Amino acid sequence: MSKVVLITGGSSGIGKSVGEFLQAKGIKVYGTSRNPKNYPNSKFPIVALDVTQPETISKCISEVIEKESRIDVLLNNAGAGITGPIEEIPDAEIKRNFETNFFGPINVIKAVLPTMRKQNAGLIINVTSIAGYMGLPYRGVYSASKGALELITEAFRMELKDFNIVMTNVAPGDFATNIAAGRYHAPVLDDSPYREVYGKTLRLMDEHVDSGGDPKQMAEAIYKIIETKNPKIHYKVGAFMQKFSIILKRILPDKVYEKMLMNHYKL
Template identity: 80%
Template sequence: MSKVVLITGGSSGIGKSIGEYLVERAFKVYGTSRNPEKYPDSKFPILQLDVKTIETIQETIKAIVEKEGRIDVLINNAGAGITGAIEELPEAEIKANFDTNFFGPINVIKAVLPQMRKQHSGLIINITSIAGYMGLPYRGIYSASKGALELITEAFRMELKDFNIKMTNIAPGDFATNIAAGRYHAPLLESSPYKKPYGDTLDLMNTHVDSGSNPIMMAQAVLKVINTKNPKVHYKVGAFMQKFSIVLKRILPDKVYEKMLMKHYKL
């Protein structure tokens, strides 16, 4: 029996790559988008879902279960970037980012759990970020929202152990996707005390994305996790130095690691 996979944010970028990769391997894949009509040529169905709107989450999961009878794998991939000096970020944008990157995945998980408990099986993969392991300058809110999702997964895993429902995180580094286009950028204000360091950091971030790894690496990692009987708590996928930066954070004194980050960002 083909496993039924639901991927939030499956219309582009990493989500699209994962979906196409799994379809080619005989999985039944459903992706989601806030505007599915924009993707008529998708290789798998794209359903309407906004992770910030509980009604759309419930309706989409209900539709999949009515058609397929089950949901075997949920991949919480929908997310949003945000950049800017924390002092200058509007509170509404900060809350909106957490609504998408943290509360949204939790709401999707809550909606799918009753069905997975009924099946007495299921796998939930939360796509987080290597940025979630450290507070990055001018990406602090993004780091915080992804880091929060990493931690909530640790708690969820223990709460779900009696129901044969597995959960894990996959944290990507920089990948060549269109994420920068959908990111909220605090404007570069001429009068801002952060104008030069923020502008320089923004250019560096965009360069990293443009020269990032092929998203197929994430798809391969997802398939490996799906085929793993007992997934680990955390996985990291990306360039060696990006993954190694997490190791350095664990072993270096805080101030030494902070200086290393500041040198990298030329601050």
């Protein structure tokens, strides 16, 4: 019997690439979007879901279960970017980012757990970010929200072992997707003490995304995890130096690593 996979944020970017790849491998895929009608040509069904609206989460899970009687894999992929000097980002935008990147995935997990427990089987994959392993300048809120999801995955994983439910996460580096277009950018204010440095850093971040890798790398990684009998706790997918930066953070003195990051961002 083909596995049933639910991908949040499956209408574009990494989610779309993963969905199309998995479907080509014979896996039954459902993606989600806040506005499914905008994607009539999707190669797999798109179900309405907004991770910040719990009622849509329950309705989506129920709809997939009604059609398939099971959900074998949940890929928590929906997320949002945010940039800006932390001092200047409105509180409402910080909270909105955590609602999408942290509380949203938790609520989707909570909604799918009763079904997976009944099945006595399930795999939950949380898409985090290599940025979640370090506090990046002008991406601090994003780093914090993704880092929080990394840590709670570790705790969740231990709590779910008795139910034969496995949880893991995948931290991508920069990939060529439309994430920059949908990201909240704190405006570069003319009278801001951060104006020059933030403006320069913002351009550099956009260049990194534009020159990022093929999202198919993420699709291949996700497929391998789904086919793995005992997945690891953490996976990293991206360019060598992006993944190596996590190792450097473990072994270098804090101030040396901080200096390396500042040099990278030309601060």
